[in-house]
Amino acid sequence: MPGKIILGSIIPLNWMNIVNRVALITGISGQDGFYLTEFLSNKGYDVHGVVLLGQEANCHPQATIHHGDLSDGSNLGAILHSVQPHEVYNLGAQSHVRFSFDIPISTANVTGLGAIRMLESVREHQQQTGREVRFYQASSSEMFGRAEKSPQNEHTPFRPRSPYACAKAFAFWQTVNYREAYNLFACNGILFNHESPKRGEAFVTRKITRAATRIKLGLQERLQLGNLDAKRDWGFAGDYVEAMWLMLQHDQPDDFVIATGETHSVREFLHEVFSYLDLDWEEYVDIDPNLFRPSEIEVLCGDSSKASQSLGWKAGVSFSELARMMTDHDRQLAETEKRMLDAAQSTG
Ligand code: F7E
Numbered sequence: 001m002p003g004k005i006i007l008g009s010i011i012p013l014n015w016m017n018i019v020n021r022v023a024l025i026t027g028i029s030g031q032d033g034f035y036l037t038e039f040l041s042n043k044g045y046d047v048h049g050v051v052l053l054g055q056e057a058n059c060h061p062q063a064t065i066h067h068g069d070l071s072d073g074s075n076l077g078a079i080l081h082s083v084q085p086h087e088v089y090n091l092g093a094q095s096h097v098r099f100s101f102d103i104p105i106s107t108a109n110v111t112g113l114g115a116i117r118m119l120e121s122v123r124e125h126q127q128q129t130g131r132e133v134r135f136y137q138a139s140s141s142e143m144f145g146r147a148e149k150s151p152q153n154e155h156t157p158f159r160p161r162s163p164y165a166c167a168k169a170f171a172f173w174q175t176v177n178y179r180e181a182y183n184l185f186a187c188n189g190i191l192f193n194h195e196s197p198k199r200g201e202a203f204v205t206r207k208i209t210r211a212a213t214r215i216k217l218g219l220q221e222r223l224q225l226g227n228l229d230a231k232r233d234w235g236f237a238g239d240y241v242e243a244m245w246l247m248l249q250h251d252q253p254d255d256f257v258i259a260t261g262e263t264h265s266v267r268e269f270l271h272e273v274f275s276y277l278d279l280d281w282e283e284y285v286d287i288d289p290n291l292f293r294p295s296e297i298e299v300l301c302g303d304s305s306k307a308s309q310s311l312g313w314k315a316g317v318s319f320s321e322l323a324r325m326m327t328d329h330d331r332q333l334a335e336t337e338k339r340m341l342d343a344a345q346s347t348g
Pocket of ligand 1: 095096097098139140141142191192193194202203204205207224225226227228230231232266291292293296297
């Protein structure tokens with residue numbers, strides 16, 4: 001591979017392009033922040049993150065942490081000036097859809113206005129320093145809502161059905177507008193549901209894998225769920241962070257749908273996980289009407305052929321592999337919990 005000699009060692013040219021690059025990630029303490037930090041660190045990036053006070057423990061150890069708040073924004077500009085990033089990934093949000101119905105205003109503030117606070121900080125920084133800063137906005141398939149067409153692609157109109165989705169649609173259009181008005185290199189990744197062992201336990205896939213493995217080991221008896229008929233396009237978060245990065249390496253800023261192209265119901269996910277553990281989910285699941293949403297999206301399915309053609313991106317982990325990966329991880333967690341419980345009982 002062609003390279004350039006630096007301090008006696010040959011550095012491949014493709015690596016030269018990204019060595020010494022700096023990234024700043026908001027929402028770095030979440031699932032995607034973790035995988036993105038790992039991905040960028042492995043590429044030689046110096047990774048910095050913005051977190052709320054008290055969220056530091058969830059962050060990847062490779063990241064340098066700065067305290068900040070998307071709902072306030074007063075020090076975001078100062079963080080940009082001190083970090084001098086080449087790339088900014090705006091992942092920070094109040095991202096729980098059901099919860100957004102309870103706290104619509106703070107969801108709009110963090111998830112919607114938070115994006116514009118970041119865009120303004122980037123625009124000002126770029127104007128003052130003359131350095132280009134590329135911007136990634138974590139947009140969501142929730143914006144498609146009650147879509148008239150399936151699968152959804154970059155041309156599908158938005159029909160949001162939650163305060164969260166409305167806030168994300170606002171942030172999406174702000175990102176497009178900063179690209180068009182100020183020539184900012186700003187991209188929207190319209191990511192469909194993406195999961196992993198790092199997924200928060202309030203989201204349905206992780207709630208299921210945690211409960212099923214605990215039920216298997218006798219640590220829990222029942223699992224309460226809402227709408228089992230909802231269908232989602234579920235991929236692996238580790239695959240999806242690569243797409244975020246690829247968007248910012250593209251020659252033109254643009255918007256891309258990132259999805260697997262397959263859709264499955266919550267019921268199918270339940271079946272996949274419980275049958276992997278040799279259990280029948282119907283014996284353990286209760287339906288709790290409080291877990292239904294005031295307005296639900298019945299089915300989402302993404303068409304990521306644009307990302308495949310322009311970025312060379314494709315989902316790598318199947319639905320079944322994803323369910324098993326999460327179940328294997330949570331089974332180990334449950335085994336540790338059981339060992340600790342047994343030890344406490346035998347000494348107590
Ligand atoms: O729900 C149904 C629920 O909360 C999936 C976020 O990352 O992806 C995520 O949004 C489905 C819904 O994810 C329970 O009604 C049934 O139909 O795991 P979820 P979500 O709402 O699709 C998008 C792309 C984002 O951008 C969001 O930030 O599962 N469901 N029973 C349940 N959901 C939950 N959470 N809990 C239940 O007990």
